[in-house]
Amino acid sequence: MVEKRQSRREAVSGHKRELILDAAKQVFAEEGLEGASLRSIAVRAGYTPAALYFHFESKEAIYAEVLKGSLASLGAAVSRAVAQAKSPALRLKAAAMSFFRFYADNPRDLDLGFYLFRGGMKPAGLGHERDEMLNAALESALRPIADGAIELGASRQRANLLMVDCFAHATGLLLLLHTGRIRMFGASAPDLMEAYVKDRIAHLSER
Structure with a gap:
């Protein structure tokens, strides 16, 4: 009872x-x-x-929990996409493109992830432990990009740099997509992201 x-x-x-x-x-x-x-x-x-x-205990604790849930959904989406890919090149592409598509389809989650720059470009985090936990969750979601690069013969250092580069490229295109700025160039953000990923894979495959 x-x-x-x-x-x-x-x-x-x-x-x-x-x-x-x-x-x-x-x-x-x-x-x-x-x-x-x-x-x-x-x-x-x-x-x-x-x-x-x-x-x-605080507003920051609530925000961290909301963002933690968002990053868990991101990680699950990337994992599902990678699990269906049959080769290192396809796994790398699946990881990068599923990361991009998650935030393309969920703009509020993208906005949520940019909490560090609220009120301008000066970072204002949620506390050291929470920031470390959230950064680790984001890195975990991105890690399959680096893993795919290593499978294609890249060194760990080069694979990590590619992971960061993909993240930066994706977030730049997502910013243009969700603000509508991409229309200024008559371009498609998903097409540009896919072309970028294909180019990175081609460079790795040439080695």
């Missing part, structure tokens, strides 16, 4: 936590990390601000 009551309490607590995170994701998407408040998150979730402290 005691175990059932405890299990029920845990289920209710977990449900409330998910409601808070869902509300927080909406508020952060609308107002950003700096503009959002615990009060606005609580109102959206249907709770009082004081109730939030039973689940999260």
